[in-house]
Amino acid sequence: MYRYDNIDRRIVDARVAQHRGQIARNLAGTLADEELRPVRLQNGLYIERHGPMLRIAIPYGLLSSTQLRKLADISRRYDRGYGHFTTRLNMQLNWPKFEETPAILDELASVEMHAIQSSGACIRNITADKFAGVAPDELADPRPYCEILRQWSTLHPEFAFLPRKFKIAVNGAAEDRAMIRMYDLGLQLTRAGSGDGGDGAGEIGLRVFVGGGMGRTPFVGQLMRDFLPRRHLLTYLEALLRVYNRYGRRDNLYKARIKILVNALGVEEFARQVEEEWAFSRDGPATLTDREFDRVAAYFAPPPYQSLPAGDPAFASAVAQDKTFAAWAERSVHAHRVSGYAAVTLSLKAPGKAPGDVTAGQMEALAELAERYSFGELRLTHEQNVVLADVRQGDLFAVWQKARAHGLATANVGLLSDMICCPGGDLCGLAYARSVPVALAVQERFGDPDDLRDLGEISLNISGCVNSCGHHHVGNIGVIGIDKNDEEWYQIVVGGRQGNATAIGKVIGPSFAAEEVPEVIDALIAVYRERRNGGERFIDTFERLGIEAFRERAYAGRERGKTASEQGAAHDQDHQE
Amino acid sequence: MTRIIKNKRIVDDPWRIVTLAGGETPESVEVPETRAIVPLSVWLARKDEILARGEPAGVWLDAHEGPEAIAADLAHFALIAVNFPKFSDGRGYSTARLLRERHGYSGELRAIGDVLQDQLYFMKRCGFDAYAVRADKDIAAALAGLEEFPESYQAAADQPLPLFRRRSA
Numbered sequence A: 001m002y003r004y005d006n007i008d009r010r011i012v013d014a015r016v017a018q019h020r021g022q023i024a025r026n027l028a029g030t031l032a033d034e035e036l037r038p039v040r041l042q043n044g045l046y047i048e049r050h051g052p053m054l055r056i057a058i059p060y061g062l063l064s065s066t067q068l069r070k071l072a073d074i075s076r077r078y079d080r081g082y083g084h085f086t087t088r089l090n091m092q093l094n095w096p097k098f099e100e101t102p103a104i105l106d107e108l109a110s111v112e113m114h115a116i117q118s119s120g121a122c123i124r125n126i127t128a129d130k131f132a133g134v135a136p137d138e139l140a141d142p143r144p145y146c147e148i149l150r151q152w153s154t155l156h157p158e159f160a161f162l163p164r165k166f167k168i169a170v171n172g173a174a175e176d177r178a179m180i181r182m183y184d185l186g187l188q189l190t191r192a193g194s195g196d197g198g199d200g201a202g203e204i205g206l207r208v209f210v211g212g213g214m215g216r217t218p219f220v221g222q223l224m225r226d227f228l229p230r231r232h233l234l235t236y237l238e239a240l241l242r243v244y245n246r247y248g249r250r251d252n253l254y255k256a257r258i259k260i261l262v263n264a265l266g267v268e269e270f271a272r273q274v275e276e277e278w279a280f281s282r283d284g285p286a287t288l289t290d291r292e293f294d295r296v297a298a299y300f301a302p303p304p305y306q307s308l309p310a311g312d313p314a315f316a317s318a319v320a321q322d323k324t325f326a327a328w329a330e331r332s333v334h335a336h337r338v339s340g341y342a343a344v345t346l347s348l349k350a351p352g353k354a355p356g357d358v359t360a361g362q363m364e365a366l367a368e369l370a371e372r373y374s375f376g377e378l379r380l381t382h383e384q385n386v387v388l389a390d391v392r393q394g395d396l397f398a399v400w401q402k403a404r405a406h407g408l409a410t411a412n413v414g415l416l417s418d419m420i421c422c423p424g425g426d427l428c429g430l431a432y433a434r435s436v437p438v439a440l441a442v443q444e445r446f447g448d449p450d451d452l453r454d455l456g457e458i459s460l461n462i463s464g465c466v467n468s469c470g471h472h473h474v475g476n477i478g479v480i481g482i483d484k485n486d487e488e489w490y491q492i493v494v495g496g497r498q499g500n501a502t503a504i505g506k507v508i509g510p511s512f513a514a515e516e517v518p519e520v521i522d523a524l525i526a527v528y529r530e531r532r533n534g535g536e537r538f539i540d541t542f543e544r545l546g547i548e549a550f551r552e553r554a555y556a557g558r559e560r561g562k563t564a565s566e567q568g569a570a571h572d573q574d575h576q577e
Numbered sequence B: 001m002t003r004i005i006k007n008k009r010i011v012d013d014p015w016r017i018v019t020l021a022g023g024e025t026p027e028s029v030e031v032p033e034t035r036a037i038v039p040l041s042v043w044l045a046r047k048d049e050i051l052a053r054g055e056p057a058g059v060w061l062d063a064h065e066g067p068e069a070i071a072a073d074l075a076h077f078a079l080i081a082v083n084f085p086k087f088s089d090g091r092g093y094s095t096a097r098l099l100r101e102r103h104g105y106s107g108e109l110r111a112i113g114d115v116l117q118d119q120l121y122f123m124k125r126c127g128f129d130a131y132a133v134r135a136d137k138d139i140a141a142a143l144a145g146l147e148e149f150p151e152s153y154q155a156a157a158d159q160p161l162p163l164f165r166r167r168s169a
């Protein structure tokens, strides 16, 4: 992974000193709360329902064992002994003390971490494929691109106060596992064809998608450039951000994301304006050099793999002999590009636990597992799980046993109970409704492992409000909290999906009370159970049947008259501005 | 006289900013004989009159006013100010970079409006060299904001080369 040099370190240290000064000035009364707010957010510091929350950046989800141990230590000394992994590959501490945040940032800096731009109207933490560098279907490793973009976007002087936040995701594999079309900017690594204007056919470059996003007005990102040679990465993005900074709307918070600008202009016109701007900086000094790319890429060179046979006999016999292990392996063990190795997903969705929450003890156990079995590195996933990317197949059984002892081996990865869920109304100041109790109720209802396996792959994503931190728009089933007469209600959307066939789910109809949500999910699942063909997944059946069959069952036996406010909410969900 | 930060020092400011009060028009507003920083609309309406005075000219751009409107006039200005109606409105940063890097403006470039210590470093990097720190703030304390970071990754108006072209191997 990337290691700081002296310059990186001094920049982060200066950032901590700046934050310390800002907190001191605020406490002394010379920096007003509203003047502190935008700058503290750019250090991840929120003021939430119960007090401060600190969002720590984990660049493209990559963590070392040392860093995770430090997070465990921080969570014990400055918080309540746990943290929360978010869908944006950050860790949130829910109970830090306001005046202790500079000390926490100091601690983070000691392990080359920070909270820079984990919030605020700026370029946020950049996300990537959880299997970067190890996926068999990968064309090129996205992490060097992410790190180069991290450095470029860090404290970018021109783009510190954009109209709104700006999220970038990079994918380097054939299958999109980074949701590149659901973010403001999605970059797909690709190989030049002839006539792409690169150095030649075969050169690696980027396919650029713009204007995706969730929130109140979800959009799937649109293709704005089919091939951008690698060396133009920074000049092109700078031109793109400049067009957004200058012309993105600032009069209405809900219309300020780049997706609104792109859709108002049309993607062709937006792309034309970017090209026009880019013409001035193209091939200028900010053009990425091969030397810099190679310098950064060297940090992501493959670890010293052993040369191993393709199938490990010990793994095969453990699978044959231990049904519980086999069930876990089926969900958690993934193909690896190197013979004899596997990538492993450790589920943070144990029954009765808030999705994504991780205790200090679990962090230490994860750090230990990574150190022992996966070259000392871990990745967070946007599904709020943890990946050990480089495990010898012969070690899988031991990994499972140890993970199990810490509640990290629930055999549900990719299944219904592996739900994405934001912190919601229990903690988040923006929530309309709580999300964790809904998740726990669904988990309880669908607790039987055999039943879950039988249902197969299905994604259930839960957000506590339109901000969509729980990615409900792209869940096969999405649940979103809405406010109706100051009560908690939930809308359900169906048919969303991530990946190459990214789609935004459709609102099924009027909203439900909290206690109805598990029943309604049960009803949707029942339709699937009854009408699936062969090996169809839920989403396949949904796409074949259409929403009507599901809608009918969801409301069967429920009296629903649409109230005016609710129609408004439903309208917002579907509204394409 | 008000005090501003200019070239990293606190100095007296001889200039006066002209704004349009309710009912005033660019044509009617009174423009001081010397050292006036006029709104773009006044400059566009009364360019010849202002130039005929033979005094150094100043203009200010609001956040939504791009540098394109004055690009052909830059040689006339001793001072261009860019207004930040709120410090969290970042359009002025792009305006400043464009003035310096694209249009080659080399006179005084001043940030006015909601100008605060914590944004000075970014402003400096984008090409500002003068800062009318908001009147209720301690301008001497704000000065520290200019030197907040020892190094920067990106190319900008103050440093044409990105760090990666300057990092020693």
Ligand code: SF4
Residues within 6 Å of the ligand: A422, A423, A424, A425, A428, A429, A430, A431, A432, A435, A463, A464, A465, A466, A467, A468, A469, A470
């Ligand atoms: S989706 Fe809403 S409730 Fe959930 S974390 Fe985001 S802002 Fe908070």
